Amino acid sequence: MIVDVHAHTPTHRDVVPAGEACVFTSWRTDRPVVTTNTWADFDGAMSAADVAIVFNIAVADPAATTGIPHDPDRTNDATAEFVANDPARRIGFMSVDPTSSDCLEEAERCREMGLVGVKLGPNYQNFDPLGEPALAFYAYCERNALPILFHQGASPIRTAPLRYTYPLVTDEVALRFPELRIVMAHMGHPWGKETVATIRKHPHVYADVSSIYLRPWVCYESLLAAVEWGCTDKLLLGSDFPIANTGEAMAGLRGVNRILEGTALPRVPSELIERIIHADALSALGLTLGGAR
Numbered sequence: 001m002i003v004d005v006h007a008h009t010p011t012h013r014d015v016v017p018a019g020e021a022c023v024f025t026s027w028r029t030d031r032p033v034v035t036t037n038t039w040a041d042f043d044g045a046m047s048a049a050d051v052a053i054v055f056n057i058a059v060a061d062p063a064a065t066t067g068i069p070h071d072p073d074r075t076n077d078a079t080a081e082f083v084a085n086d087p088a089r090r091i092g093f094m095s096v097d098p099t100s101s102d103c104l105e106e107a108e109r110c111r112e113m114g115l116v117g118v119k120l121g122p123n124y125q126n127f128d129p130l131g132e133p134a135l136a137f138y139a140y141c142e143r144n145a146l147p148i149l150f151h152q153g154a155s156p157i158r159t160a161p162l163r164y165t166y167p168l169v170t171d172e173v174a175l176r177f178p179e180l181r182i183v184m185a186h187m188g189h190p191w192g193k194e195t196v197a198t199i200r201k202h203p204h205v206y207a208d209v210s211s212i213y214l215r216p217w218v219c220y221e222s223l224l225a226a227v228e229w230g231c232t233d234k235l236l237l238g239s240d241f242p243i244a245n246t247g248e249a250m251a252g253l254r255g256v257n258r259i260l261e262g263t264a265l266p267r268v269p270s271e272l273i274e275r276i277i278h279a280d281a282l283s284a285l286g287l288t289l290g291g292a293r
């Protein structure tokens with residue numbers, strides 16, 4: 001089974017109204033990225049995945065903060081509705097602001113709606129990932145077996161503090177919450193080695209490979225670090241839809257050694273790449289299909 005652990009909830013149910021399309025031409029060099037997509041667009045793009053984990057990010061102005069617009073009052077409802085439409089192929093994560101007073105109330109409401117994990121982007125949401133409110137929320141997640149997928153690493157958003165997504169911050173989180181399931185997105189790009197140093201020592205900390213293939217050297221360097229440190233079994237497949245889709249992510253990983261032609265540099269073994277593509281992400285994160293645990 002192929003599980004894509006990192007996809008953003010499509011922005012529109014049936015149709016993207018004329019004039020609402022958001023297109024970014026500078027995000028990747030081979031094609032523009034359309035961040036406004038319908039449910040059908042998602043299914044078409046993500047056909048290579050048997051199951052996808054989907055989420056929004058809880059911010060006041062999603063279009064300005066992440067480039068992916070959604071109604072900020074329906075951050076979690078939009079994801080829950082999308083998942084309920086095809087629960088055999090979709091798993092929904094909530095997103096909350098750990099510093100807001102109704103954070104736990106909203107998390108409880110999301111669990112009732114069938115959302116079984118959490119997406120946080122401390123840099124986008126502008127909260128200190130080691131601050132008291134965040135730590136209190138991680139404790140709640142650990143108690144209730146809710147895995148957290150953290151955005152990690154770079155972001156082009158000028159106001160998003162990089163120190164909040166530096167992979168070694170996640171080591172601090174895992175030291176305090178050893179039973180919490182964590183996914184470090186994008187292998188912390190470009191800090192793949194720091195991510196590898198973190199996932200190898202914490203049994204419940206994983207990393208996803210979403211978007212990294214778009215930067216061939218970072219992808220190679222990060223995957224090779226995982227090989228050399230013996231922790232490729234902690235890597236999970238992800239696409240970061242709509243930045244890329246699952247099929248592109250798989251092809252990108254399989255092409256990781258292409259830049260080595262004519263060199264004596266060590267290769268990333270292809271059987272390890274296949275293992276990442278077929279990683280049992282649901283077991284790793286304690287999830288089952290259909291929202292049940």
Ligand SMILES: [Zn+2]
Nearest residue numbers: 006008185240
């Ligand atoms: Zn993402």
